[in-house]
Each structure stands twice: as C-alpha cells, then as structure tokens.
Amino acid sequence: MLHNIDVTSSNMAAPVNSVGKTSGDRFQVNCTSFQKKTRSKLISIPGTRPSVQNGQLLVSTGVTSLDYLLGGGLAVGTVLLIEEDRFDSYSRMILKYFLAEGVVCRHELFVATAQDNPDEILQELPAPILDDVAVPKPVDQPRPTGEPQDSLDAMTIAWRYQNLPKVQSALASSSRFGHYYDVSKTMEAEIRQAAKCHRFYLPDHITPSSAAHSARVESYSALLKSLQEVIHREGFDLATPMSKSRNILRVGLHSLGSALWGDDMCCHDKPRHGHALTTFLYGLRALLRSSLSVAVVTLPSHLIQDRALMGNITRLCDNAIALESFKGSERETNPLYKDYHGLLFVRQVPHLNCLARQLPDHKDLAFKLKRKQFTIERLHLPPDLSDTASRVSRGEPVGVASACGSG
C-alpha cells in the first residue's frame, strides 16, 4: 500500500490544472510568500508537493507537460515506464530531465546502465534555467533601487515594473515544483557534483563470460540487490526511524530488457528468460513502495515481439508512456506532423489509494523537443483550406489521425 505521507511543501505552487498548459504558457506565477503553518511532526522534503487529487506525495519528472499528463507529477514510491523510440533519443532525453530535476531539487540519484557508463549520462544533463520570472521580462536588466537615474532609462512604457526584482530572492529556486531546462547547454559541473549520485554499470558487476553460461539472468538480481543496499544505507527506507531530515531517491534505469543486460527478451520471439524482467519489476515496485524513492525505467519496446509480455510489463509498472519518433519513418514527410518530433501515448496511469484513475482527456498527443521546453500537445487536424475541399478529399488526413488515435 502506498504510504499517504502527510507532508507539505514549504511553498505551495500553483494548482495542478494550471501546471503546463498545452500551448506555451510556461511561466508559473509564484510570487506569493505564503507559508503554511506546519506542525513540527510533519516532514517537508524540497521538490515535492502533495497531490490535490489523492494526497500522495508527488515529485516532478522534470518535464512539466508530462507532470500534467500524469496527474500532477510522479507519486513517490511508483515506477514510470518509458517505451523507447526507435533510436533512443527522446526517451534518453526524458531520463536526463528526470535526473536533472533531482539535482536541482537536491534529491539523490541512482543511475543504472548496461550500455554507456552512467557518468556519460550524468555529464549530458541539461542546464537548468534558474531565473525564470512571472512578469514579462524587460528588454534591459533592471538596476537596483540605489541608482534611480539609470533605472528610469531602462524601460519607456512599462517603467512601473522596473523595480520588481528579476530573481525572487526570498524564495529559493529549488522550492518550485517543476523546472525548465536548456537543452543546448549541459549542467555545470559544480551543480552536478553537489548532488549525490550512486552508479551501477553492469560490466563492473557481472563478467559477461560467466553470464553467458548461466541459466538465469543474473544482471537484474545484482541490480536489485545494489539498489536495496543503497536504500538501506542512505536511509530512504521508511522502516528506519525518522532521525534526520528525509530526502527522495531518484532511480533511473536505462534500456532495461535490451540484449546488453543479458536478457533475450528483445532477441527471440519466444524468449527463454521471459520472466526475468517481470520478476525484477515486481521486486522493484515492492522496494519502492517501502521507501522514499521514485523510478524511471526505459525499455526498448520496439524490439519486443511478444505482445503479451509487453502487456505484463506495462501492468507491473504504475505509469507507462510510449514514445514514437517520426525520424526515419514515412511519417516524417506527412504535413500533419511537421510541427512535432513524435507521438506520445499514455499507456497506463495508476490509481493509488483510490478507486478512479485520472486519465488524460485527449488520446492523440504529440511531443516536440524545443530548446527550453519539452512540450506535449494535443494533436489536431489543421483547418482544411484547400479549394477543392470535399468529403472525398478529407479521407486521407482523417485516416492518419485515427491511426495515431488508436495508440
């Protein structure tokens, strides 16, 4: 059972429905200094907030549009499964957003990979944009109030807003829920090294020659043991008494199920080790439910031929989304998709401690990776402005839309 932890964050951010509006309204108004009175027994962890729907403690995935789709954020103790796109570019990007959000909120990280070294992923984390303000940004920098003459020259029309501070100095940036990142720059080393990170690189733990001869897949049990040991040692376990301040552990597992983990799930139509990953996910979920952790797992689902196995895996994870990138497919030249980089399907949203689940309203979602934002928008047909618009000619775009709607 998921613990309904009764905590409050120190600054309530804007309510859920205004987080991540669909088209481009990215600034959250957060200039209130309202401090809710908390009882001393409650713990408040930076970077989290309670859900307005069911009271669960939520953390941000790093992508505000994705937070909106998942009902406000990722509940602590749950797993998000991302089905990778064909070339693993956008799923890797979402994993990096998730880890970067952990660095900015000062959570601890646990990264496990079999293909590239975890340090490579950590070095590619996007740089956070730390000085977002809610008011429209002036053209010039506003000067401090000690120099009135210079400041009056700065703005001609909106001069009444000059003296409002550019950075909300009273509130630290990490107390916000959900940050924005600049993909063109990587995170500076000082910020990155301030966060504690645990790494699991599979070739360091398992020698492949021994793995080839074993009947079972040893890599997943080694990963689970390592994760359990980290949770115990660093005090994320809920069973230990709350002596010091609590923190969240963000677990990022890259490309589970691929051949490099020793699993033949992606290689054969009828895999011999079909139960290895499902057993691991079951153990992972049990471990997460009893600790203050959140996991994001990426999986190359386009290689898995057994759909029943894919259904099992989806059911074992709490949240599941799938990405399909247009790169390399014939959809790239389709004028319907020219503004977007790919389609996004929400396969599953959990119902935690309540009866109903909060599915998103729209099923046709498309994503676009811009420099400062990863937007997920509803895909809709453009207006049919051709001269020969008739029922017959409208057949083609409608057919395409239904193809993406059935996903």
Place this chain on the structure above:
Amino acid sequence: MYILALKNSYNLFLNIFSVAREEVVHVLCFDVSEEELKVGLKPSDTQRLHIHNAYSDPLGWTGHPNFTAQQFILEDLANLVKQTSQPKPAVLVIDSLSWILRHKTPPAVCQTLQQLRKGGAVRAVIGLLHTDMHQRGTVGSVCHLATSLISVAPGVRGKEAVARVTKRSKSGKVMQDEEIFCIAEDFTVTILSKASHAEHKTNSTEEEQADPTANLTFNLRLSDSELEAKQKLTLPFVFSKEKKTALLHPGPGSGRILYEPDANDDYDQEDPDDDLDV
C-alpha cells in the same frame, strides 16, 4: 561500429571496405574461404589485410582449429588483433555475424560487440548481417547497437543496388540517406543517384515566406521619416524623471487612502431591505 544488414546475401562488399583506406584491417572469415575473398584484390591491398580463417573449422571438429565461433569473446579477439603489433588500433571486419549468431546467443554476441566498442583494441567494427536469416528481434537488437547501419537491397535494374544509410551521432541526432550505387569489376563503387523520395522531400519543403504587407490596396509600411516621427512621439503616462521616481519610490505619507464609511456601507446581509423589526 558499422553494421551492414543485407537483404539478399551480397558478399562482395566486404572487399570494398578492406581496400578503401590505408589502415590495417583484420577480417574474420566465417562465410567464405580466404581464397574466395581475395579474388580480384590487388596484392598491395592484400598486404594490409589480415585474414583469419574461421571458415575451414569454425566449430573445432578437428583437433587444432584456427579460430572457432566459441572464441568470439573479447580476450581472444583482442589477442587476434594484437598479433600484427601496429601502433594504431585496427579495423575489424566480421564476415559474418549471422554465422556467429547461430552458435552463440544474441545477448552474448551483443555484449561482446559492445565490449569491443568500448575497449581500445579496435578502432571500428564492421559486421555483416544477413537479415533474412534471423528473427526480427535478433536483427533489431544487433542493429540497435550500431552507430551506423547500411541496409542493402537489390535495385530496380540489374547491376544496381539500393543502400539505406542510418547514422546515429553521439549527440542523439539521426541522419538518414538512401542511395543507388553499382560496383564495377575492379571493385570501385559508383554512387549513381539518390533515390527519388529524397528529391521529393526537398521540393516540398522549399516554400517562400509570404509577405503579408505586399499586394494590398493600402500602405502598411513606414518610410524612414515616418519611423523617426513615430519614435519621437510622446506617449501618455510617460512622465518626467522626477515624477517617475516619486511614483516608483513613494515617500512616507503619500498614497494613503482616507475613507469614512457612509450610509451605504451599512448593509446587513440578513436584512437587505432594512425593514425588519428587531
């Protein structure tokens, strides 16, 4: 790491790669014999080629095999490449991965390829894979590892072939290309043309930016003198500097609102018409 995925078993291309550059090339031959591979190559080229014969006894049935399929692991391959003792790391060409995949599990082969890529023993690995011989998942898993993937299929006309090239860069960018080429007798590759779909794409994306202020009956543009006059215009609420500072930094006592409640403020919610008796 390059992987050649062949639809219909074209074996000739191995020779092209070995001849192309001035590098030391190690070839692991499983599919064809050493003599057949060397047919048509000049002797100067064959000096740079080190062919390891795994064709005659790949499973070790005789007592002393040269190279077996079971030896496709990192240590043995590194030893093999080190035999030439060259300063720069070599290129390893594997003919073919399909053969090895029949005798070793795909996860083991993928792990060995990944180790070859990460370790410094070889600079590049070029592998040949016959896609019609394996399950789709196996082909997908092996191709997922590759940084460059070339899919070759027979072309429309006799001597031509179509190659689809997919390149993945470290930053995550993916480049795709399709080309038609043919190979001459002396193994020179001539690229004939890009396929017709690529040409289609470039035509449709070229659009002129429409200028909305053109072709109107009224003038929406400003001349230079008009632009200057516009900038000189004084806007309302643009005050002098003293007034601005006074408004921005209000002193004590200014801006206080003094209000005394009058009769209309005396509104009783429970008695709106003010006609109830106590």
